[in-house]
Amino acid sequence: MPDTWAPVARSAITVPGPRSVVDGWEVSTRRSSAALRLSDASPLAKVSVRADADGALADAFGVRFRSSRRRDGVLVIGSGPGEWLLVGGVGTAHQIAGQVCGLVAGDFVSVVDVTHGRALMRLTGSDASRALSKVCAVDLSDAVTPEGAAFRSSVAKVTTDVIRDDAGGGAGEPSYLLHCERSSGQYLFKCLLDAGKEFGIEPEGPGLDSTGAR
Amino acid sequence: MIRIPCPHCSARNSAEFRHVGEAAARPDPSTVTPEQWRVYLYERSNPAGWITETWFHTMGCRRFITVERHTVTNEIRSVRPAGSSGPEPAEALSGRADAGSPDAGGQA
Numbered sequence: 001m002p003d004t005w006a007p008v009a010r011s012a013i014t015v016p017g018p019r020s021v022v023d024g025w026e027v028s029t030r031r032s033s034a035a036l037r038l039s040d041a042s043p044l045a046k047v048s049v050r051a052d053a054d055g056a057l058a059d060a061f062g063v064r065f066r067s068s069r070r071r072d073g074v075l076v077i078g079s080g081p082g083e084w085l086l087v088g089g090v091g092t093a094h095q096i097a098g099q100v101c102g103l104v105a106g107d108f109v110s111v112v113d114v115t116h117g118r119a120l121m122r123l124t125g126s127d128a129s130r131a132l133s134k135v136c137a138v139d140l141s142d143a144v145t146p147e148g149a150a151f152r153s154s155v156a157k158v159t160t161d162v163i164r165d166d167a168g169g170g171a172g173e174p175s176y177l178l179h180c181e182r183s184s185g186q187y188l189f190k191c192l193l194d195a196g197k198e199f200g201i202e203p204e205g206p207g208l209d210s211t212g213a214r
Numbered sequence: 215m216i217r218i219p220c221p222h223c224s225a226r227n228s229a230e231f232r233h234v235g236e237a238a239a240r241p242d243p244s245t246v247t248p249e250q251w252r253v254y255l256y257e258r259s260n261p262a263g264w265i266t267e268t269w270f271h272t273m274g275c276r277r278f279i280t281v282e283r284h285t286v287t288n289e290i291r292s293v294r295p296a297g298s299s300g301p302e303p304a305e306a307l308s309g310r311a312d313a314g315s316p317d318a319g320g321q322a
Contacts, residue, residue, distance in 0.1 A: 080222075
């Protein structure tokens with residue numbers, strides 16, 4: 001055995017292409033310049049927070065169910081009534097959890113690192129809404145689901161948190177974060193690739209930026 | 215397909231929900247008779263008309279909701295979070311057309 005040994009985490013999603021280990025995650029280094037791209041974002045830190053829907057934590061976050069907001073580089077998502085999902089840079093889950101605990105003293109709050117238990121992917125491109133609407137019944141028009149909107153619904157029959165996050169997509173195009181149980185990740189990834197086929201979708205690795213954006 | 219106007223998530227396809235059944239008040243276990251308990255557990259009114267029932271939004275807010283539904287036409291006339299009293303304001307029933315409310319009516 002080598003002297004230095006570090007655990008390597010693997011995403012639930014397999015993206016074709018050359019692989020390398022980045023920040024403790026074995027990821028595909030494949031990048032795509034296609035008009036519509038689906039990237040595996042699973043290495044990002046994911047923290048599930050539950051608290052009173054109208055309590056002190058909701059006020060501290062400034063985020064309620066069905067909305068999201070970037071706060072100090074962490075995307076705070078109101079994924080349910082009294083339920084938040086925090087997405088941040090790779091390996092920052094404990095840091096994020098510590099910050100949440102610092103926000104409220106005395107209130108009963110549950111903070112769980114779900115990084116390795118969930119799958120996260122990002123669909124980016126001008127046709128992202130059209131591709132996603134093939135497998136999701138929620139109205140994805142800008143009027144109903146604007147930048148920052150979040151909802152949980154059925155996407156390809158999988159319970160999925162969907163967040164409209166153009167800012168995190170980087171390219172100034174419509175971009176959606178999709179978050180589901182780890183065991184459904186590969187299936188959802190394939191379903192989205194299938195739905196996006198007519199728009200020329202291409203899969204890609206997580207990219208090397210570790211700030212929550214691409 | 216039934217569209218259920220979830221008080222938390224706005225109108226969604228009933229496939230996102232689990233049908234729990236007719237809502238009945240739970241008798242007080244300390245004073246209930248075996249006969250009353252049997253009725254509570256097993257008897258349902260099953261009317262051809264208006265019924266108050268509980269649904270669970272499995273693929274959305276993961277909350278129980280109380281729905282008044284017509285079993286013949288599937289029309290829904292009120293919906294509210296389970297445990298709360300009184301019907302939800304009419305805005306929930308209109309599908310919440312205001313901006314920022316995802317409204318799922320179709321398949322998927």
